[in-house]
Amino acid sequence: MNKMAIDDWYEVIPISDDLSLIREKYIAHWLRCNIWHLSGKNFDLLIDSGMGLRPLKQEIATLSEKQITVISTHCHFDHIGGAHEFECRLGHRLEEALHREPNHENSGAAEFVRAETFLALPDNDFHYESYRVIPAPLTGYLDEGDVVDLGDRAFQVLHLPGHSPGSIALYELKSKTLFSGDAIYNGELFDTVYHSDKMIYRESLQRLRELDVETVHGGHYGSFGRRRMLEIIDDYLAGKAVMGDAKAWIDNQLGK
Numbered sequence: 001m002n003k004m005a006i007d008d009w010y011e012v013i014p015i016s017d018d019l020s021l022i023r024e025k026y027i028a029h030w031l032r033c034n035i036w037h038l039s040g041k042n043f044d045l046l047i048d049s050g051m052g053l054r055p056l057k058q059e060i061a062t063l064s065e066k067q068i069t070v071i072s073t074h075c076h077f078d079h080i081g082g083a084h085e086f087e088c089r090l091g092h093r094l095e096e097a098l099h100r101e102p103n104h105e106n107s108g109a110a111e112f113v114r115a116e117t118f119l120a121l122p123d124n125d126f127h128y129e130s131y132r133v134i135p136a137p138l139t140g141y142l143d144e145g146d147v148v149d150l151g152d153r154a155f156q157v158l159h160l161p162g163h164s165p166g167s168i169a170l171y172e173l174k175s176k177t178l179f180s181g182d183a184i185y186n187g188e189l190f191d192t193v194y195h196s197d198k199m200i201y202r203e204s205l206q207r208l209r210e211l212d213v214e215t216v217h218g219g220h221y222g223s224f225g226r227r228r229m230l231e232i233i234d235d236y237l238a239g240k241a242v243m244g245d246a247k248a249w250i251d252n253q254l255g256k
């Protein structure tokens with residue numbers, strides 16, 4: 001199949017008055033990252049930034065003119081690619097070096113970026129083998145117990161290692177809302193990245209089990225509620241709903 005280069009690379013889906021979901025329409029559904037834009041009283045948050053294949057900042061400009069702080073839930077290529085376009089970039093200190101010098105291996109791209117990843121091309125010259133993450137060193141760190149205060153909404157930072165060492169989530173007690181990155185999403189969880197730690201992942205998920213949550217906005221797939229969160233966690237802890245080998249998992253998604 002000849003793939004065309006596409007202009008409407010991003011789609012913006014309004015979720016509520018202050019929250020939008022931005023998605024890279026032409027990335028395969030099994031990889032596509034959820035990019036969350038949250039409009040605050042004093043500044044806006046961009047939670048993750050996709051693969052960085054097309055300019056993202058101009059898309060955000062249509063949503064709000066406020067200052068934007070990018071929070072990267074973790075350092076994998078599908079979540080940090082657009083961060084370089086923004087001045088303020090926060091993440092966990094344990095992944096500082098990976099944000100500073102991402103490459104095909106340490107960002108996870110080597111396993112997931114292949115021809116079938118792209119339903120269309122971001123530009124005519126694009127070839128998946130030349131995909132690279134543009135480095136975007138963190139300009140500040142977030143860790144367990146920190147609070148991100150937008151003026152009208154405040155989020156606690158939870159450090160939830162396992163998928164990656166510096167995975168973080170944002171939790172708002174008032175609305176019982178969790179932005180979880182890849183610590184949990186509505187799909188098979190991935191604990192075999194080179195720096196994953198299965199034992200620590202179990203602890204992070206057991207911790208999430210106790211959290212008073214009504215809505216989870218994950219790093220991939222659709223949002224879900226507490227009951228589904230408990231199912232995903234319990235399945236994982238029982239050894240089910242795990243991605244396992246990435247290549248075999250992708251082939252399975254593709255029906256190969």
Ligand SMILES: [Zn+2]
Nearest residue numbers: 074076163182
């Ligand atoms: Zn990840």
